[in-house]
Amino acid sequence: MSTITISNLRKLYGGVPAVDGFSLEIPESTVFGLLGPNGAGKTTTFKCMLDLARPSGGEIRYDGKPLVPETFERMAYVPERSVLYDWMTVNEHVEMTRRAFASFDPARAVELLGQFNVDPRKRARALSKGMRTAVMIAIAFARNATLLILDEPTSGLDPVNQRHVLSLMINEAAKGNSVIFSSHQIGQVERAAERIAVMDRGRLVLEGLVDDLKADRKIVEGIFPDVTFTLDGIANDARVARADRTERIVRLLVTAGADEIAARLSGAGAVGVRVLDLNLEDIFLYAVAPATATTDVVVKES
Amino acid sequence: MPAVLTVDPRSGVPIYLQIIEQIKRSIALGILQAGEQLPTVKQLAIDLTVNPNTVARAYRELERERVIETSPGRGSFVRANGVTEMPKIAADIGRDALDVALREAKSVGLMREDVRELFEVVLERWFPTVER
Numbered sequence: 001m002s003t004i005t006i007s008n009l010r011k012l013y014g015g016v017p018a019v020d021g022f023s024l025e026i027p028e029s030t031v032f033g034l035l036g037p038n039g040a041g042k043t044t045t046f047k048c049m050l051d052l053a054r055p056s057g058g059e060i061r062y063d064g065k066p067l068v069p070e071t072f073e074r075m076a077y078v079p080e081r082s083v084l085y086d087w088m089t090v091n092e093h094v095e096m097t098r099r100a101f102a103s104f105d106p107a108r109a110v111e112l113l114g115q116f117n118v119d120p121r122k123r124a125r126a127l128s129k130g131m132r133t134a135v136m137i138a139i140a141f142a143r144n145a146t147l148l149i150l151d152e153p154t155s156g157l158d159p160v161n162q163r164h165v166l167s168l169m170i171n172e173a174a175k176g177n178s179v180i181f182s183s184h185q186i187g188q189v190e191r192a193a194e195r196i197a198v199m200d201r202g203r204l205v206l207e208g209l210v211d212d213l214k215a216d217r218k219i220v221e222g223i224f225p226d227v228t229f230t231l232d233g234i235a236n237d238a239r240v241a242r243a244d245r246t247e248r249i250v251r252l253l254v255t256a257g258a259d260e261i262a263a264r265l266s267g268a269g270a271v272g273v274r275v276l277d278l279n280l281e282d283i284f285l286y287a288v289a290p291a292t293a294t295t296d297v298v299v300k301e302s
Numbered sequence: 303m304p305a306v307l308t309v310d311p312r313s314g315v316p317i318y319l320q321i322i323e324q325i326k327r328s329i330a331l332g333i334l335q336a337g338e339q340l341p342t343v344k345q346l347a348i349d350l351t352v353n354p355n356t357v358a359r360a361y362r363e364l365e366r367e368r369v370i371e372t373s374p375g376r377g378s379f380v381r382a383n384g385v386t387e388m389p390k391i392a393a394d395i396g397r398d399a400l401d402v403a404l405r406e407a408k409s410v411g412l413m414r415e416d417v418r419e420l421f422e423v424v425l426e427r428w429f430p431t432v433e434r
Contacts, residue, residue, distance in 0.1 A: 029355070030353070030355060031353050163351065166351050167348065167351055170347055170348055170351055170352070170353065170354065171348060173347070173353055173354050173355070174343075174344040174347055174348065174354045187311065187312055190311045190312060191311035191351055191352060192351065192352070192353060193353065194353040194355045194356055210316075210317070210356075211316035211317055211318050211319070211356060211359070212316070214314055214315065214316045215316050215319075271409075271410075271411045272409050272410055272411065273409055274406075274409045275405075276314075277313070277314020277315060278314050279312050279313065279314050280312075281312075282314075
């Protein structure tokens with residue numbers, strides 16, 4: 001596919017910003033996870049990428065060029081909410097897609113529907129939420145698209161089908177295509193995504209390779225012999241993103257150099273110094289939680 | 303390739319490091335032999351349901367460490383000396399495990415001599431002195 005460059009994207013709804021100066025570069029041939037709390041602006045960003053919503057400011061480019069119809073033909077989108085027509089059968093949706101997109105492979109769609117155990121003769125209104133998701137997934141993955149944009153692509157699916165969707169995504173990446181998806185199921189993002197971005201209140205708050213974020217971001221914890229200790233300026237280190245202090249215990253969220261900061265904490269008199277790994281859920285929560293969200297006293301030193 | 307290769311994506315340990323560790327472990331245990339072919343990046347990615355670029359990163363690192371070699375069009379193989387260096391790989395795994403254990407001992411305030419005594423006890427449990 002192509003490198004996608006989102007520059008200073010803004011989208012206002014009734015004067016209220018849904019996306020508020022969001023910039024991001026998504027490399028080609030990857031699985032990219034977009035994370036964020038409800039209302040962070042993920043769906044709006046997807047709609048702007050697909051030209052389904054007109055940005056209030058900023059721009060989105062594909063290999064340096066604005067979205068053109070030929071690029072659009074190579075993109076498949078699974079929206080968060082069902083866009084199936086209640087009165088139409090699944091087969092009729094497949095037929096409708098065949099007429100709209102030259103590269104669509106109806107036989108592949110039927111094969112995928114079978115893998116999800118969807119009866120294609122059923123009308124959409126007779127399908128459960130999960131089955132509707134499965135129909136949209138099957139049609140999108142049969143589009144032979146080089147870029148798939150999937151908004152909560154596993155919602156309503158059982159664990160077996162959720163894993164199947166992840167396998168389909170991995171398969172696309174193995175073919176050199178790109179998949180961009182959002183999910184509140186962080187475990188899925190952690191498994192399938194190579195790279196993630198975290199959005200909060202319309203802005204980018206964190207971005208990187210999942211493996212690098214895990215390798216770099218750690219909690220360094222130290223216990224001091226008594227409550228009268230000073231951190232000796234450690235909390236001012238640029239690599240310390242956050243410092244929480246509860247009586248004798250100090251917990252530092254570091255973005256790099258955990259071992260070195262642990263050694264400095266020992267040097268300041270802490271015992272029981274530990275470096276703790278963070279999984280993606282921890283990393284996400286620290287990225288979106290305001291510092292005051294914990295009961296701990298924040299001691300970013302002056 | 304051993305079917306035992308698994309990753310825990312929910313761990314704080316990067317997935318590519320988990321893959322590296324397990325391939326080394328398989329070599330140290332003789333599950334993977336000299337010259338044996340590894341699955342393609344694509345195949346392993348599909349088997350583990352993880353991103354192909356993540357698998358590719360693990361393979362690149364193993365090549366850099368001269369554990370495996372990749373020839374274009376043929377695939378990736380365990381290097382012959384990747385196996386003659388089996389004791390070294392085993393030693394690496396052992397050293398890493400001890401590193402974690404001793405860091406933990408230090409973090410709870412044990413002193414050098416305490417650790418040496420404890421080490422003798424644990425050593426005796428796993429590597430008992432042969433009775434004469």
